[in-house]
Amino acid sequence: MHIPDGLLSPQTFLPAFVLAVPAWWWASRRARRQLDDALLPRLAVFTALAFLLSTLMLPLPGGTSGHALGVALLALCFGVPLAFLAYTLVLVLQALALGAGGLTALPVNALCMGLVGALVATGAYRLFAGLHTHGAVLLATWLSVMVSATLVALVLGMQPLIARDAGGAPLFFPFGPAVTLPAILLPHALLAAAEAALTLLVWRHARRRHWLSHPA
Amino acid sequence: MSAPRHRLALLAWAAAVVASTLVHDPVVLTAALLLALLVSGTGRLALAGRAVRAVAAILLLISAGYVGMSMFSGTLETGVLMRFNLRVLLIAVLTAWMLREVRLVLALSGWPAAQRWLLIVQAQITLFRRLAQDYRLARRSRSTVAPTLRQRYLGVSSLTLAALDKAVHNAETVTQALRARGALDE
Numbered sequence: 001m002h003i004p005d006g007l008l009s010p011q012t013f014l015p016a017f018v019l020a021v022p023a024w025w026w027a028s029r030r031a032r033r034q035l036d037d038a039l040l041p042r043l044a045v046f047t048a049l050a051f052l053l054s055t056l057m058l059p060l061p062g063g064t065s066g067h068a069l070g071v072a073l074l075a076l077c078f079g080v081p082l083a084f085l086a087y088t089l090v091l092v093l094q095a096l097a098l099g100a101g102g103l104t105a106l107p108v109n110a111l112c113m114g115l116v117g118a119l120v121a122t123g124a125y126r127l128f129a130g131l132h133t134h135g136a137v138l139l140a141t142w143l144s145v146m147v148s149a150t151l152v153a154l155v156l157g158m159q160p161l162i163a164r165d166a167g168g169a170p171l172f173f174p175f176g177p178a179v180t181l182p183a184i185l186l187p188h189a190l191l192a193a194a195e196a197a198l199t200l201l202v203w204r205h206a207r208r209r210h211w212l213s214h215p216a
Numbered sequence: 217m218s219a220p221r222h223r224l225a226l227l228a229w230a231a232a233v234v235a236s237t238l239v240h241d242p243v244v245l246t247a248a249l250l251l252a253l254l255v256s257g258t259g260r261l262a263l264a265g266r267a268v269r270a271v272a273a274i275l276l277l278i279s280a281g282y283v284g285m286s287m288f289s290g291t292l293e294t295g296v297l298m299r300f301n302l303r304v305l306l307i308a309v310l311t312a313w314m315l316r317e318v319r320l321v322l323a324l325s326g327w328p329a330a331q332r333w334l335l336i337v338q339a340q341i342t343l344f345r346r347l348a349q350d351y352r353l354a355r356r357s358r359s360t361v362a363p364t365l366r367q368r369y370l371g372v373s374s375l376t377l378a379a380l381d382k383a384v385h386n387a388e389t390v391t392q393a394l395r396a397r398g399a400l401d402e
Binding site for chain 2: 004005006007008009010012013037038040041042045048049051052067089093095096097098100102103121164165169171172173174175179198201202205206209211
């Protein structure tokens with residue numbers, strides 16, 4: 001659900017940078033304490049997996065693309081700070097290696113998908129794990145993708161309201177939330193279900209191998 | 217090109233991308249697009265092709281949606297259509313140009329931690345791709361009929377888990393080698 005460069009106004013991406021920089025600083029401080037020689041290679045592998053999952057993109061009419069994220073998997077295996085940092089690296093690699101996403105969209109993409117996605121995934125897992133562990137992984141992943149997609153849709157939908165020319169015409173992305181919400185959320189409801197199944201498959205394997213570094 | 221020049225080129229790209237979001241006149245955006253293609257040197261057609269391929273699908277979808285909705289409401293503004301198409305295309309050309317010229321590993325030489333992360337993750341991506349290709353070729357060479365959808369899903373799931381095991385093992389070896397050579401000491 002990447003937002004490409006050129007669709008977001010400076011009124012959006014500059015405040016997003018202001019929010020994202022302390023979040024990256026917080027996450028890297030936590031990561032420095034957590035990372036060791038055993039965790040580093042696993043995190044690198046899961047980051048690479050998230051990168052590959054998110055390269056299979058399908059453009060959506062709402063101004064973004066549909067693809068698996070891998071954020072919930074990262075969060076359930078390594079916790080929120082490492083998942084946020086790892087997903088930021090995925091976004092940077094996609095922007096710099098493939099030209100997908102981009103520099104101005106980076107803080108919005110990182111906050112909506114990397115940080116909020118990871119927070120929702122771990123929060124939902126903790127909430128439902130007592131009822132059914134595997135069900136909690138499925139639900140946590142689905143919710144994580146849907147909440148991230150909703151935020152991306154709202155940020156895009158806000159553009160015609162916050163950046164207009166003198167005549168009232170949009171300067172950046174032209175559609176409001178009435179278009180972006182259904183255009184992004186409907187396909188993602190299906191994509192999230194597929195991602196939930198994949199996350200459960202890999203998460204079970206990681207748990208069997210004792211790769212999880214997170215209480216989840 | 218030396219490492220500082222790669223870094224400078226990366227920073228110049230970042231500045232140009234941000235600057236392009238401050239320009240709203242379609243004429244200026246067109247001029248900037250033509251200038252970028254002109255200055256990019258030989259291979260500019262390939263560069264333009266790469267940029268167009270990267271953004272064509274998303275721009276076509278948004279433009280078709282905008283034209284359709286505007287015609288329905290009778291408020292079609294070509295300036296809006298040109299503005300976002302030109303801006304996204306300009307940024308795509310700038311990015312394709314940067315990708316052609318800049319070697320990220322050299323550009324990040326001032327930040328060893330970022331450089332190390334980039335190298336480790338790039339190595340894993342290459343490994344995953346090779347594993348997937350090995351698996352596809354092995355499957356094709358052993359089967360005369362195309363797999364069913366169920367067989368494909370089962371194959372993908374077993375490939376993912378096998379690739380994970382192999383990739384983690386490989387990454388552990390690389391990390392131990394880096395540690396033994398003092399690359400992770402600071």
